[in-house]
Amino acid sequence: MALILAAASFALRPAPRITTHYTLQDGQIVYDGQMLKGKFSGHGTLTEPNGDRYVGEFRAGRFNGSGKFSSHAGWRYTGQFKNGALTGQGTLTTKQGKQLRGYFKNGQYHAASTH
DSSP: OHHHHHHHHHHTSOOOOEEEEEEETTTTEEEEEEEETTEEEEEEEEEOTTSOEEEEEEETTEEEEEEEEEOTTSOEEEEEEETTEEEEEEEEEOTTSOEEEEEEETTEEEEEOOO
């Protein structure tokens, strides 16, 4: 009976996250952070060949949760992401310094914040 309980206890543990340094495309794409089941998951930093950079939360390989994205084109976004897109409360700052604060959905600005 004790052996069965020990085996059941082991089987119910969540899969461990590992922290890693991972490169793709001959080192042009660099990821430093947590992985789960072979996908970016947890906190991490992703740098792309064109200079785009994301620092924040990942789930199942996509931007998901709180994060900061800096574009090589000069704009940046700080806020919430869902399934890889700007979704939730956030601030987008243009290359010229103009700020849009409020709600974003699927990468589009929808409304100014009421706070």
